[in-house]
Amino acid sequence: MIDQTVYRTRDESVLSAWRDAERQVADWRTRFDAGCVSLGIDLTQVIANTWSGRIKGVRHTVGDPIPDGWRYDKREGLLMPALRTPAGRRLAMVLDGLKRPMPADELPGMPYVHLTEGGLVRVTARLMGDGALYAEWPCRISESHGVDLTIWEPVKLSEYYAAREAADEAEQAGQNGGQS
Structure with a gap:
């Protein structure tokens, strides 16, 4: 059944x-693409939470350099904003603004x-x-x-x-x- x-x-x-x-989703898509490009993020590597629409992080290959403002989260296997740094807090603000409707x-x-x-x-x-x-x-x-x-x-x-x-x-x- x-x-x-x-x-x-x-x-x-x-x-x-x-x-x-x-329409909000279409507008979001434009903002999302532009936001990721401005941060130098490969759009195909972004991981979002399917429940909240928030960006969890960005896929990262271990051994590759970690850009300024990011940290590697071993548990998630993702780059995430390093909230203890000013650059990381700025990244987090940008990513929060890219939440999917x-x-x-x-x-x-x-x-x-x-x-x-x-x-x-x-x-x-x-x-x-x-x-x-x-x-x-x-x-x-x-x-x-x-x-x-x-x-x-x-x-x-x-x-x-x-x-x-x-x-x-x-x-x-x-x-x-x-x-x-």
């Missing part, structure tokens, strides 16, 4: 909030985390080609956990997967210039 719950909304206030959040954390009428027997789980969301925003949980949750049913409606998994498949196909066709 699949332990998953999906809700859908077409509520304009939620869709508007989602579009605003997507988490759009699904701000969905009106939908909690963003849920406590299960296995720990905390987070909702994911996706705007589909049918004009609806879908919120997917990797577990079963009920409306009693804070879902506003005046905004969101439960969706059968078969409906959700059909919408997802159609959206994926439309996206793939768009990437291929409409050719299959």
